[in-house]
Amino acid sequence: MTSYYSEHTKVYVSVDGIVFGFEAGKLKLLIGKRQMDPGRGEWSLYGGFVGPQESLEDAAHRVVFTLTGMKNLYMRQVGAYGAIDRDPGERVISVAYCALINVGDYDDKLRIEHHLEWVNVDELPKLYSDHNQMIKDAIAQLRRRVNTQPLSFNLLPDLFTLTQLQQVMEAILGENIDKRNFRKRIKTFDFIEKTEIIDHTSSKRGAALYRFNKKVYKEDPTFKL
Amino acid sequence: MTSYYSEHTKVYVSVDGIVFGFEAGKLKLLIGKRQMDPGRGEWSLYGGFVGPQESLEDAAHRVVFTLTGMKNLYMRQVGAYGAIDRDPGERVISVAYCALINVGDYDDKLRIEHHLEWVNVDELPKLYSDHNQMIKDAIAQLRRRVNTQPLSFNLLPDLFTLTQLQQVMEAILGENIDKRNFRKRIKTFDFIEKTEIIDHTSSKRGAALYRFNKKVYKEDPTFKL
DNA sequence: TCAAAAGTGTTAGATTTACACCCATGA
């Protein structure tokens, strides 16, 4: 075994999963009470240490898969957090990843099993370590991207109404959007396709269901608010 | 000493410094030939391992200070890079930081001492490890931010002409900007102040020098292209 | 006197914003 860097020190590296979902018109995220020391009982993101044969991305996917049972999710790195004493146990550098899931696909058994709760993003408690900062950064990142990248669809079922899509964007941006202007803009995007299917669950009259066409989007990724 | 996490593995964590400068109308960055194994002789960013008593930010500042002798620079985290075999020596996770400096303040002795060169960002050679990717990500980040944050001033002297400012933005964006539209927009920003001083080095006629007023900016950070 | 960079306004087109009512349906 080579040892080019043996005069240097190694540190623990972990990943933390920031899992967002959309439910009842609100942006929520999965947090739980820590089941281990240090910090047992504190609200916390779910995380895990990066193994020796695991890339950061692999570790993040593993952590989020453990939490959600889901793969091929939208996932993005939020950033690396490296204050010396950020973890009360030992020196740990952590890399936060944000994932977006459709709550409808989520198996609630996993939530119970890992003692997790869906908490509204603007009603978060004080969290373990610097997790509040990570979440703040993740939300800021979502806000910057929501109008230039097709994020929102990851928080919705394959078929969704325009009202749902609008609510997702409003929840991310934290502000209201004018309905007529919103729908006018959506019509200019070829990759948001109206289907013949009518949803009757959300209103008496029924609302047309739309779908995000990934192929069309890849051919012409024009997406500007 | 506590050992909460002793069943887990530690890894080497390094920081890499992406130091941008602006010279002769071009965006450049400081790279050098590696002076150590593995990868000796390859073009590379300058980096350093994160010490046990050092935050990521501290390590990044140390590395950039070693390179430039400068403190209080504009510095931002670009991201964490964690592929298993990204470093040919051993497993190293690296966090890239981008710094912007005014080349006029740079002491060239440090450049020589560390065997560094200023290289035009669109004439970069193949670099060690994943450093090309880091740079690509850093430039993308600059492009996203240059119209919404006061980045450009960090690449210029305290007093600068509007032509210089325009050239910096053009170099970052990689596209030309219309001079009249540019100057019209600049006039709408209170935090870019015209001085009475005329610079005669860049033209026979002389050009008015401007300065970035940080205080005014903090009071009203409105900056939209 | 001429080369080289500084400086300056207008207009057409595109985009954004504000705004209010009718529709279809199940309860």
Added chain:
DNA sequence: TCATGGGTGTAAATCTAACACTTTTGA
């Protein structure tokens, strides 16, 4: 029949983009 959410268009204001000539001065 009425309460609920779905769906639609227009006009004013703002912003963006295109465009060319005059000024100053050192060489």
